[in-house]
Amino acid sequence: MRSHTCGELRAKDIGSEVLLSGWVANRRDHGPVRFVDLRDRYGIIQLIAEQDASPAGMEGLNGLHPEDVIQVRGTVRRRAAGQHNAERPTGEVEVMVAAVEKISAAVRLPFEIADYIDVPEEMRLRFRYLDMRRSPLQERMKLRTQANHAFRCALVAEGFYEIETPMLTRSTPEGARDYLVPSRMRLGSWYALPQSPQLFKQLSMVGGMDKYFQIARCMRDEDLRADRQPEFTQLDMEMSFVDEEDVFALVERVMSAVYLAINGQALALPLQRMSFTESVRRFATDKPDLRNPLEVVDLASEGCHLGFSLFNDVLHKGGWVRGIRVPGGGSLSRKQIDSIETAAKDAGAGGAAWCKVAEEGPSGPLSRFLKVAEGETPIDCPVKIGGLSRGGADFLKALEALPGDLVVTIADAPRRALTALDAVRNKAGQLMDFIQGPDRLLWITEFPLFEETEAGGYHPAHHPFTCPVMEDLPALLAGEKASIRSRAYDLVLNGVELGSGSVRIHDRDLQKTIFAAIGLSEEVANERFSFLLEAFRYGVPPHAGFAIGLDRLYALLFGADTIRDVIAFPKTATASCPLTGAPSVVDDHQMEELGLSQRTPAPLNEA
RNA sequence: GGGGAAGUAGCGCAAUUGGUUAGCGUACCAGCCUGUCGAGCUGGUGGUUGCGGGUUCGAGUCCCGUCUUCCUCGCCA
Helix, strand or coil, rough: CCCCCCCCCCHHHHEEEEEEEEEEEEECCCCCEEEEEECCCCCEEEEEEEECHHHHHHHCCCCCCCCCCCEEEEEEEECCCCCCCCCCCCEEEEEEEEEEEEECCCCCCCCCCCCCCCCCCCHHHCCHHHHCCCCHHHHHHHHHHHHHHHHHHHHHHHHCCCCCCCCCCCCCCCCCCEEEEEEECCCCEECCCCCCHHHHHHHHHCCCEEEEEEEEECCCCCCCCCCCEEEEEEEEEEEEECCCHHHHHHHHHHHHHHHHHHCCCCCCCCEEEEEEEHHHHHHHHCCCCCCCCEEEEEEEEHHCCCCCCHHHHHHCCCCCEEEECCCHHHCCCHHHHHHHHHHHHHHCCCCEEEEECCCCCCCCCHHHECCCCCCCCCCCCCCCCCCCCHHHHHHHHCCCCCCCCEEEEEEEEEEHHHHHHHHHHHHHHCCCCCCCCCCCEEECCCCCCCECCCCEEEECCCCCEECECCCHHHHHHHHCCCCCEEEEEEEECCCCEEEEEEEECCHHHHHHHHHHCCCCCCHHHHHHHHHHHHHHCCCCCCCEEEEEEEEHHHHHHHHCHHHHHCCCCCCCCCCCCCCCCCCCCCCCHHHHHHHCCCCCCCCCCCC
């Protein structure tokens, strides 16, 4: 149906007779001369017809509508001098139309197919196939293909097998909520859609596959975010007879191959590493954006000498007083500083006490607790900040504050303080325009094995097959939970958690210990994971793995604002698909076959 | 489950304190035009102001509810 695509004609093709197919991107009718831009995935070519030279072509280009699909026969010719379009690869030539066949007519579109048109996202998702005709999605689907290809090539070259694991599998109630699928063959029983291929990849290791990977779809029935979809894609990997060093090295090589394919530049290896504990202490998060230079300072020992009742109360209750010094932040406006405080409040903190630091002394809400009492002699401060009390000087010294800086402090219960400090660090970094420069990839290592639940119990921070750090094993056996470290690790890029992995447990007794530690009885553990525990009886290699969230990686790598922009057919925040209307009610007879009863659904899209 | 923002022609936006027949741009349709390429000019079509209720002589505007979308906390082993 075509001799060439719309994007490939060049000066060398001048004189050729061509057959082209594509969409009508634009029409420009000048009476006796008529232009049509014909578009396909490969580009845009200008068609032309002239009343005198090509009456048949003139007739054919008549009455076309935007996005009609047409087929055109014509001759490539050089554009007149001064009429070249330098912005298009095909801009040196045009096709003199001899005949046009309208293949498929298009009705009026819900939005124009043009990159410069701002279309609401709901509309873009409802008509995703039209959004796809625009270059941003065209480009991202191309890059996604190239990146996936680079991953596959790199892993196959490393000796990995690509193994497809089941989509219909067994529910494991730990962790995220499962998507469930009713069984017709065995009424009352359910499959679950996989949250990850975790157990199957471990079983593949028991099966001697040695190196496994899969570009795997994972489903989790949890509330969504800008960087979370109900189904998402992971590059899932597992290796036998390896430890974390082997995994780091492998993932680094593979990531570097993708950077080379997409950015044209390999990564500087090895990547930086930081323990979970250090990351939380310095950056108030387990996924720090290292492009942001701001760091958190613990002010517990200085904050209690200021006579600030809030600080004293919080510290007395076991809370945190921590602060962030913003170099040069004294230049921020009151409105900007308020927005930092708002960020802290939005993160759940009561507020943020701040002051600006200057040679003549501190100013702002926190300053009165730092200043010397009237009539007393200010401390002679080595960095020339006037008017300070002894406690105030020590406080600012701990922060290493200098004249011209802004100091923001958070005093709250540890958990809330942590999220608030993270928010303050991000907001202040943005306002100061600190967050720039090259991508910062790093490993976060030695995650805690357990996390405290709201009920006061413990559950695995990663998953129950993660191996503890051997040093901590005696403490674990003695009943300790909170301080036990695991051999789990995350890969973080510019403050985004790209993926995580761990060295797995390959010892049945240790596995049973962990199950017991998280309150999973032997019966329940046996019932849910009997197949894994059984497999471990038949000779299991030590193994470890990793999974990279490809949607998140690609959003960053391709410069997209959300992961929806790198996914062909994404869902909305309510996990619905505006295009197909999923989820939907099903026929009564389908329900009957499955032994289910229908419930009246909540209204959707009735507006 | 909690908090926040938004919703007015296909699309982007406006509409003074609650006050005329809800406007502008763009797209679309028609006509004109020999070189455009986000063409230009002239004219035209296009509205249950998300939906429901309330207050009022009068509601796009105020109040209540609801739906949708986005952001966010919880949640996401």
